[in-house]
Amino acid sequence: MRKRYFECQNCGRIHYGITQEEANTIENNLVGEFSVRNLKRCVNCGSSYPFIEVSEDYANSFLHGGEVDPWLYPKEADEQSTETTTT
Numbered sequence: 001m002r003k004r005y006f007e008c009q010n011c012g013r014i015h016y017g018i019t020q021e022e023a024n025t026i027e028n029n030l031v032g033e034f035s036v037r038n039l040k041r042c043v044n045c046g047s048s049y050p051f052i053e054v055s056e057d058y059a060n061s062f063l064h065g066g067e068v069d070p071w072l073y074p075k076e077a078d079e080q081s082t083e084t085t086t087t
């Protein structure tokens with residue numbers, strides 16, 4: 001499965017997308033102050049919306065090997081990525 005990247009439109013921070021199942025696993029393994037992190041919000045500014053999906057190339061051009069934090073993307077993001085158009 002390819003990794004999906006999302007950019008916070010409030011501050012520009014890049015996150016990698018996770019599903020609800022992955023979020024449950026992460027939340028169960030966090031301790032201390034990190035256990036209260038809301039995975040639906042930007043780790044940098046706390047915004048929950050808007051996020052846009054970006055390509056891996058775009059993400060890599062800004063990450064420069066830096067740390068990427070998870071963001072729990074909504075189910076609608078899957079629906080949008082699977083839409084097809086007919087002509």
